[in-house]
Amino acid sequence: MTHRNHDPATDGGAGPVAELDDVTKKYRSGGETIAALSAVDFAVEPGEMVAVIGPSGSGKSTLLNVLGLLDVPTSGTVRLDGDDVTGYDDEARTMARRRTIGFVFQSFHLVPMLTATENVLVPTMFVKGDQTARARALLERLGLGDRLDHRPDQLSGGQRQRVAIARALVNEPRLLLADEPTGNLDRDTGRRILDEFERISTEEEVGVVAVTHDELVTEFTHRTVELVDGVIQ
Amino acid sequence: MGPLDAPALKMAWLNLQRNRLRTGLATLGIVIGVVAIAAIGITGTALQYGATQELGGLSNTVTVFPGEENEDGVITDPQVDSIERVATGAVVAPQRTETMEVASRSERRQVTVEAVSRPAALYDAAEGTIPTPMRSGALLNAEVAAELGVELGQTVSIGGRSYRIIAILDEPGGFGQGVSVVIPLDDVERDGYDQVTVVAADGEDAQRLAAEIPAELNQREEVVGTFTPADIQESVSGFFATLNAALLGVGSISLLVAGVSILNVMLMSVVERRAEIGVFRAVGIRRWEVMRMIVAEAALLGIVGGLVGVALSVLIGYTVNGQLHGQPMLVFQPRNLEFLALGFGFAVLASTLSGIYPAWKASTANPVEALRG
Numbered sequence: 001m002t003h004r005n006h007d008p009a010t011d012g013g014a015g016p017v018a019e020l021d022d023v024t025k026k027y028r029s030g031g032e033t034i035a036a037l038s039a040v041d042f043a044v045e046p047g048e049m050v051a052v053i054g055p056s057g058s059g060k061s062t063l064l065n066v067l068g069l070l071d072v073p074t075s076g077t078v079r080l081d082g083d084d085v086t087g088y089d090d091e092a093r094t095m096a097r098r099r100t101i102g103f104v105f106q107s108f109h110l111v112p113m114l115t116a117t118e119n120v121l122v123p124t125m126f127v128k129g130d131q132t133a134r135a136r137a138l139l140e141r142l143g144l145g146d147r148l149d150h151r152p153d154q155l156s157g158g159q160r161q162r163v164a165i166a167r168a169l170v171n172e173p174r175l176l177l178a179d180e181p182t183g184n185l186d187r188d189t190g191r192r193i194l195d196e197f198e199r200i201s202t203e204e205e206v207g208v209v210a211v212t213h214d215e216l217v218t219e220f221t222h223r224t225v226e227l228v229d230g231v232i233q
Numbered sequence: 234m235g236p237l238d239a240p241a242l243k244m245a246w247l248n249l250q251r252n253r254l255r256t257g258l259a260t261l262g263i264v265i266g267v268v269a270i271a272a273i274g275i276t277g278t279a280l281q282y283g284a285t286q287e288l289g290g291l292s293n294t295v296t297v298f299p300g301e302e303n304e305d306g307v308i309t310d311p312q313v314d315s316i317e318r319v320a321t322g323a324v325v326a327p328q329r330t331e332t333m334e335v336a337s338r339s340e341r342r343q344v345t346v347e348a349v350s351r352p353a354a355l356y357d358a359a360e361g362t363i364p365t366p367m368r369s370g371a372l373l374n375a376e377v378a379a380e381l382g383v384e385l386g387q388t389v390s391i392g393g394r395s396y397r398i399i400a401i402l403d404e405p406g407g408f409g410q411g412v413s414v415v416i417p418l419d420d421v422e423r424d425g426y427d428q429v430t431v432v433a434a435d436g437e438d439a440q441r442l443a444a445e446i447p448a449e450l451n452q453r454e455e456v457v458g459t460f461t462p463a464d465i466q467e468s469v470s471g472f473f474a475t476l477n478a479a480l481l482g483v484g485s486i487s488l489l490v491a492g493v494s495i496l497n498v499m500l501m502s503v504v505e506r507r508a509e510i511g512v513f514r515a516v517g518i519r520r521w522e523v524m525r526m527i528v529a530e531a532a533l534l535g536i537v538g539g540l541v542g543v544a545l546s547v548l549i550g551y552t553v554n555g556q557l558h559g560q561p562m563l564v565f566q567p568r569n570l571e572f573l574a575l576g577f578g579f580a581v582l583a584s585t586l587s588g589i590y591p592a593w594k595a596s597t598a599n600p601v602e603a604l605r606g
Contacts, residue, residue, distance in 0.1 A: 061605075070515055070601050091519060098517025105604065109512040113247045123516040125240040167516065 015082050016043035017100075017174045017207040018067050023076030025062050025230075036062035037073070038230040044207040046174060049198060051218045052211045054227035060211040061179065063227065067209060068101050068177045069093040081174060098123060102168030102206075106180040108160045110152040110167075116159075117148045120166040131170060138166040142196060158189035165196060176200065178210040182217060194220040241522065245529035248502070259498045260538040262491035263584060267542025267576040268549070270484030274477060274572030275550035275564060279557050281473040285466065286558075292436040292466045294355075295320075295443045297429040300455035307425025308457060312450055316429055319449045320442050323433045324354040327418065327426040333392040335414055337381040344377060346391060346414045348421035354432045356412065360385045361400030370399035372415035391416055436463035485579065491538070492583035499531055499591035510595050511603025523596040531588020532581060539580035543573050 025037040036059040044050050044067075052060050065071035066078060069085060070093075078086045080100055088096065097103075110119045120135035139148055142162040152160055161181070168176055181197065182190030198220050201208045210217050218224045226233040249256045297316060299306050308327070317325045329348040334341055349355065352372060353363040363372060371391055373383070378401055383389055388397050396416065431446070433439040443461040450457045503510070513523055550564035563569075 065601050068515070070604075094514065094517055094519045097515065101517075103512075103515050105512065105515075107508075109508055109604070111509060113251060122513065123518070125244070126518060126522045171517065 016045050016079075017081055018209075019043040019077075019079040020063075020066065020073075021077040021079065023066060023073040023078065025059075025066060025071065026074045035230045037066065039076070040227075040230070040232055042067075042225065042232065044175065044209055046205040046207050047201055048223075049201040049208040049221045050210070051221040051224040052209060052227060053213070053218065053224055056213075058227045059230040060227055062230075064177050064179055064209065064211050067175070068103060069097050098127070098171060100174050102171065102173035102176045104161070104164050104168045104176065104178040104181050106183045108152075108164040108184075110160055110163055112152055115149045115151055116144060116155065116163045116166075119152070119163050120170050122167060123171050135166065135170055138169055139163070142166055158185055158192065161185060161189070161193055162196070165193070165200075169200065172204075174206060176206050176208045178208065180212055180214070181210055182212065182214045187216065190214065190216055241525040241529045242533070244526045245533050248506075248526075248530050249533060252502070255498055255502070256534065259491075259495050259534050260541065262494045263488070263535055263538025263580045264542040264545065266484060266488030266491040266583070267539055267580045268545050269487045269576075270481060270579065271543060271546035271569075271572045271576035272549040273480040273484060274575075275546060275569045276553050277473055277477045277480065278566070278568050278572075279550070279553050279563065281470070282563065283557050284469050284473070292461075292463045293433045293439045295431040295433060295439050295446065295459055295461045297431065297446055297457050297459050298427070300447075300451060300458045302454040303456040305425060307423075307427060308429055309425045312457065313426065313429055315450050316431065316446055319445050320431045320433070323431050323438070323442065324351060326351045326354055326430045326432070328428050328430060329418065329421040329423055330427045331392075331421050331423075333414075334390075335377065335381065336390045337383045337387075340381045342377065342380060344413045346416055346421070347412050348416050348418045350418035352415050355430055356415065357403040358400035359403040361398070363400050367399075367415075367417050368419075369397075369417060371396035372400045372402050373398055374402040374413050377413045392420075394420065436461075436466060439463040440467070481575075484576070488576075488579050488583045491580075492587040495531055495534055495584050496587040496590060499527065499588055500594070502530075503527060503591045503595040506595075507598065507603045510598065511600040514596075514598075514600040515604065520596040524592040527592035527595055528585060528588040531591070532585040535581040535584025538584070539577040542580060543577050546573060546576065 020040050020042040023037055023040045024035060027034045027036055040063065042063065052063060054060050062071065066073055069078070069080070069088070073086065076086070077084055080096055085093065085096055111122065114122070116139055117132065117135050120138060121131055124131040136148055139145065142165060144159060144162055144166075147155060147159060152163070155163065161184070176197070178197070181193055185193060194217060197208050197210065200206050210221065212218075297308065299308055313325065313327050326349055331346055331348070332343055333346045335344045335346070336342070350366050352367055353365045356363065356372065358372070359375065371389065373389070378384065378398070381389060383398060385398055385401055388395055390396070391414065402412065402415070431442055433442050439461045440463045443459040443464065446459055447457055510523060514520075547564055550569060551561045554563040555561035
């Protein structure tokens with residue numbers, strides 16, 4: 001049933017939060033078909049932190065997109081919390097993202113005219129119930145207690161990244177996906193961000209997958225997966 | 234939940250403030266469109282109101298005059314009898330017209346004098362009263378009275394005979410009523426009449442009589458012709474209806490153009506915000522929700538532009554009605570409210586429709602590609 005290439009760092013008893021089973025993703029580009037992912041088996045357990053490394057064009061981002069239900073595989077099976085989500089339509093995938101997945105993007109992508117708190121609340125915008133208290137608590141925990149009502153242009157790169165992390169966590173996701181989370185940050189700030197990822201992972205039983213070029217990231221993760229030409233090494 | 238629920242509306246409002254110049258210009262297009270519809274419509278109503286007022290006092294009269302094949306050049310007594318038969322219930326007033334010398338003690342003038350038996354049906358008195366029938370005395374208009382230096386109750390000489398001024402005529406309500414001096418019909422002794430005025434119940438009745446009188450009298454030859462201002466009034470109404478339709482067409486086109494410019498602005502803004510919309514989709518905001526945000530943005534442009542346009546149009550209408558008629562509040566008559574509602578409704582509709590395509594485009598964009606670029 002499940003192919004586990006690596007042992008999970010924690011034994012939560014429950015199954016993996018996200019799982020790719022024999023996933024292939026092909027792209028058509030200039031008349032050629034390129035396999036961004038070839039027969040990939042991958043799983044991340046709750047509380048586990050995994051780094052995905054590899055040269056550019058190796059399929060790292062595609063892996064993240066397929067795991068995050070932003071992209072659908074050409075073949076193979078995607079499972080989220082044990083449910084087969086491969087055949088989900090856009091609406092169902094969107095709702096699964098809303099419930100289960102948090103994204104941290106390399107260039108943060110905060111909404112410029114919203115305050116830090118409002119940016120954190122974006123994923124809950126169309127959900128009933130006021131999550132403001134939770135958003136503020138998240139920002140305070142991330143050391144931004146004095147920046148709650150600042151807009152992105154009033155924040156440093158590290159502060160923006162922390163707002164983006166809070167935004168990824170506001171829905172209490174089970175899976176946190178980060179694309180080059182330290183890419184735009186200096187080393188000290190990067191370290192603080194990774195500390196935070198580690199804490200989220202262990203304390204909140206969140207599965208964390210970080211795609212990176214940065215060797216610093218691999219110091220913090222429980223295991224590292226290397227992808228070359230769409231194949232896990 | 235409608236397309237304008239709170240979170241979508243809030244995001245839309247904030248997004249509109251990102252590029253205020255662009256938002257302002259897009260709104261200006263809508264404002265111009267609304268003004269083109271509403272202000273022009275209101276001005277048309279004001280002009281039509283003015284024209285109708287001018288004609289109003291006359292629109293129920295029919296003037297019967299000698300026709301082209303009338304050898305005597307006058308309307309005879311038997312013909313007047315025929316007219317009275319056709320126009321049962323209406324006042325029939327035969328008239329003679331003659332240029333005479335009118336003189337006071339100090340001044341004299343050559344004036345066209347009307348001789349009428351029942352002037353009360355045709356004219357209003359500003360001072361004094363007009364008896365029916367009028368057998369003696371004269372009616373002067375204010376201008377002639379002033380020129381001659383005479384007042385109500387004094388005596389003037391008309392064609393060598395002496396008359397007491399029994400009334401000063403009211404200023405004529407419109408064209409064709411420019412009468413200077415009126416004396417009793419029999420004081421101009423002649424066969425036949427120069428014209429016969431029939432006062433009908435209303436404009437419609439006047440138009441009917443204007444057709445029936447010649448039909449009755451002109452069975453062999455064209456001995457009489459008729460004229461009624463009701464015809465003019467009808468063609469004036471028709472003219473304004475056509476004018477209004479044309480102007481509304483122009484206004485609608487300008488709103489369509491404004492809609493196209495909103496479409497353009499929204500498309501640009503959606504392309505600029507591609508990555509941001511990609512993030513929205515990635516963090517679990519649904520297509521329908523993204524669409525709502527963007528349609529709300531376009532609808533807000535229409536609502537704001539529409540409100541400004543309505544305010545401007547009311548201001549313009551207030552000024553126009555004040556200038557033309559001295560009654561600025563006429564701007565709020567029901568017909569104008571219709572124009573305002575039409576302009577506003579069309580503005581909101583055109584903007585909202587213009588938002589749909591950009592919204593659809595944004596909401597169906599692949600978030601992976603949006604985030605990559």
